Amino acid sequence: SQKIEQNSEALNIQEGKTATLTCNYTNYSPAYLQWYRQDPGRGPVFLLLIRENEKEKRKERLKVTFDTTLKQSLFHITASQPADSATYLCALSNTGNQFYFGTGTSLTVIP
Amino acid sequence: NAGVTQTPKFQVLKTGQSMTLQCAQDMNHEYMSWYRQDPGMGLRLIHYSVGAGITDQGEVPNGYNVSRSTTEDFPLRLLSAAPSQTSVYFCASSYSLRTVNYGYTFGSGTRLTVV
Numbered sequence: 001s002q003k004i005e006q007n008s009e010a011l012n013i014q015e016g017k018t019a020t021l022t023c024n025y026t027n028y029s030p031a032y033l034q035w036y037r038q039d040p041g042r043g044p045v046f047l048l049l050i051r052e053n054e055k056e057k058r059k060e061r062l063k064v065t066f067d068t069t070l071k072q073s074l075f076h077i078t079a080s081q082p083a084d085s086a087t088y089l090c091a092l093s094n095t096g097n098q099f100y101f102g103t104g105t106s107l108t109v110i111p
Numbered sequence: 112n113a114g115v116t117q118t119p120k121f122q123v124l125k126t127g128q129s130m131t132l133q134c135a136q137d138m139n140h141e142y143m144s145w146y147r148q149d150p151g152m153g154l155r156l157i158h159y160s161v162g163a164g165i166t167d168q169g170e171v172p173n174g175y176n177v178s179r180s181t182t183e184d185f186p187l188r189l190l191s192a193a194p195s196q197t198s199v200y201f202c203a204s205s206y207s208l209r210t211v212n213y214g215y216t217f218g219s220g221t222r223l224t225v226v
Binding site for chain 1: 115142146151152153154155156159161170201203207211212213214215216217218219220
């Protein structure tokens with residue numbers, strides 16, 4: 001079955017720096033990859049999507065890359081702010097209907 | 112819009128008890144699903160439905176039942192609770208043709224403890 005791994009350890013960065021989160025997968029060839037944000041005690045919230053034929057996607061301070069050769073997606077938050085502190089989840093699908101989620105990475109932005 | 116509403120928010124059950132977790136959405140989404148979230152395991156799909164009257168199993172369906180009699184509601188039934196079912200349960204929904212671009216809309220979760 002597919003395996004989706006994200007940074008196992010929490011990530012702490014200084015305000016204003018760029019945060020980079022990793023999503024690696026094996027035994028899978030997803031056509032779509034999504035990123036979600038989850039705050040404590042809340043459900044995940046959809047952030048953005050990247051398709052297998054797209055190398056990079058940007059939305060405001062967010063940038064996502066998708067390397068199907070390395071089987072990896074990188075999620076960047078530039079000019080990070082304390083309000084960006086949350087857990088970030090990647091989700092993969094080869095059909096666009098059913099998505100499988102990674103374990104998430106906890107990000108803390110230190111003022 | 113209320114979005115996806117889950118009830119209850121918290122529940123404690125004794126081993127062997129049964130209960131139903133409720134999920135309702137007011138967005139006319141065809142697709143609805145139930146996930147459980149455990150530390151270090153991520154979100155795992157329990158059951159899903161692509162429309163009223165249609166349900167199917169996900170990755171971890173054992174011990175759970177679902178039905179979809181209306182577009183709005185998708186209850187999850189625990190038949191005989193076990194400590195291994197202690198988890199946070201999330202209901203999610205989407206327009207089937209828009210899941211890719213708009214993602215799932217999640218409820219706020221039900222925290223279940225089985226003692």
